Amino acid sequence: MSKLKYIKNIVLASVVVLTSSCADSFLDVNPTESVANNSVIVDGATAQTAILGVYSQLQNRLYYGGDGYAATAYLSSGDHIWVGTLNYYNAFPSHTYRADNTLLNNVWSQIFATINGANNVIERVNALPETQITTALKNQYVGEAYFIRALAYFDLARAWGNIPLVLKPTVSPTDFKGVKQSNQKQVYQQALNDLDTAENLLPATVNRNRATKKTVYALKARIYLYNEEWQKAIDYSSLIIGDSNYELVSWQTILNNLNTRESILELAFNTADQSAHFGSWSSKDYRNQFAPGPGIFNDLQNAVNSGDRKLLIEDNSSSAIRNYFVQKLYWRATGENPTYILRLSEQYLIRAEAYLKLATPNAALALQDLNKVRVRANVLPLNIVDTQLLLGAIANERKLEFALEPHRWFDLTRTKKAGEVLGVTDSNLWIFPIPFNDLEVDDDLEPNPGYN
Template sequence: MNNYNIRRNIATGVAALTLLLTSCESYFLEPDSPQYIADNISIVDAKSAETALLGVYSALQHSEYYGGDGFQSAVNLAGGELIWVGTQNHYNTFVTHTYRADNRTLNDSWQAIHKVVNGANHIIAKVPLLNETGLTDQQRNQLLGEAYTLRALAQFDLARAWGNIPLVLQPTLNATDFSGLKQSNRQEVYKQVLSDLDKAEQLIGNNSNINRVTLPAIYAFKARVYLYTEQWDKAEAYASKVIANTAFGLVSWQTILSGKNTRESVWELAFSTADKSSYFSVWSSDAYRNTLAPSKALYNRLRDPLIGGARSALIKDVSTPAKTDFYVQLLYWRSNNDNPTYLFRLAEQYLIRSEARSKKETPDLVGALADLNAVRNRSSIASFESTSREEILLAIEEERRVEFAFEPHRWFDLVRTGRAGTVLGVKDTQKWIFPIPYNDLAADPALVQNPGY
């Protein structure tokens, strides 16, 4: 299946099948937790199973998850490079790290991510039971491989953002199915994520559509998880699998900004004018003050030819005498809201391997520098030279800072390396994870709030 609009395909498919839960009209009047609510779905044959899977992708592309706002906005604001200039103050709490359990963005993001978990759980539970329904073993394996990967991504994001989460591995059929389920800590969740990815790696077919799960996407994902779990040799090995694949390559920033599904993307979510993201309306506008704005410090870094290099194309100054220090990012510049979401890019694999090579028991600093400089040179930045592991690691951190300036990496990078206090001044480590949303605590008294909230 080539590049296509996922939600439009669902609309033209079996309209009665859906994995999207109806959003609560009132934030505080609906205590049911999303991971405890059943999806109205019927998976009975190959066609309905495919439609169900597309529903999970649709949930992944929800505006509150990877559709341009919500989860991504929270993480980007927490990373210290963006400022909030809108009127909704619950966003600004991520800049100041004063978020609370009743934060609307956290609640909406938590719900959106759990819809992906629950939808994937339905497929994982039901597809193996389909017999004599026109579903071949190859189709069955592909459906399951994609579902395991989607569940892994959602649970990975929940764990790195909230730390301690209920690890739900079965579909919910009624509101009390998993009431009382104890939370798992971050490392326990990461272990389950890797287990799901191991299964997916064995199941997934020879699919080359980068808008859906592919084997290289699973490799890239495993490299990231191994980086987070400090398994340096495995992080290096899986990143190397992606880098060695000739289907991918580091392309110019102009190509990334002007195109879609370039050789840079390992897994990219597609949007269109019929299936819009919310990037442009939240991030970019010359006509009115955008609500998510790059900081002046970030603007200066990206425009510095020795730091940003070709990445100066990611940002512009649209200041006027009436609007000073008014900067707009250009990664998500399309006014028809068909900007893609970059889940995994090749540049990340180079920087993962560079960091892993620097940190493993017997460091490979020459290899680490080669990977770091591949990303720098692509952006017309001079090679970095050093024989100090500490200096190389700081250079990698800085390179990730500008390379992923508008992608949700910076906050998680500083938290996983223990540097959020030093770099951002967030000395209270309890603020390095978000509070469990109020709604879920009200729905299930067995849930325990994260310390400090």
């Protein structure tokens, strides 16, 4: 990682002071305050401030805030376009990104800043004496930090493949000299190890804005799918699907509300701290924003397959501007638009795909899960028994269901379909280049294949 830039973030590590107005939400996002890591975590109150600061890093515009990490996936998928003036975004639809791409550099740095915040909570909160924090709160905050670190490493691995694993807070540029990159499988395993720890620490409660044991189950199901551990993907997705606290709700309900029963984990914003999804995707003047492309718009208008998901994109075309489409998923009249990280529909589609990848595929159960999602979207159920046809139907369902969530590009790369679907036949382009700035300052990093 970029030691020079990174250490600046770490020594002055920003911890955002946030307050929560109710137990089941992460609602009030106040202006940031910088607090030095060597003094921030000294008791229960500062431990809470620190873990909320890690959530704030997760919400940063360059990570899950809208136009950073998520943008690399949106644009690479072929379904979305960039109509602004920042050319480094346009490298993603054309798959011409290079190691000096500004967006990749900034996203990489932000995700590692998130990891470093989690590492600080893990180390420093664990070290607090019982006189300063209750065991329950210590377990909760540390468990949340392990969950966020797992998510961050998983996201790095599926985007960059080979990355360094840093599991302690960084204080000086030489702290992790000699740390080589781990391969994608090793990073996935580290994420699963972190989730095992988080599972043992977190409460089995429902909180749609903070990590709990149930949130761990959902992320484990996703990572096991990527790791091709099909039975475990089935087992963990089933824990969520079988939980009465979660249910599929109508798309109108999702678009009009926050924290619906379908939501497993969503990040909350407010009018004072809107996500970049709101600004970059909802502009009415067609400048400096992302836009759904005509292909995905047409797919979502096809009621035979998409049904109520046509509500996700609005056509604002005019005689002056053709093919001008605006997303509605992250639009709320109050500005309190969420960012979805884990939803129940994904768990059904994870389980459906995993059923078909078992040594003895179970097409009947896969079809049942697929049709649950289709019927919820007001689409007629399918009647398919052929395994390959079913896999294709599930892939298409994921494309429509997550048309405005960063899944499609990673679905195409993990299933090795990016060449067939997008014409990206050079598999080296299925992962991003390690940022040039980091390669220059860290002798332990090596370029990803194809980016020498």
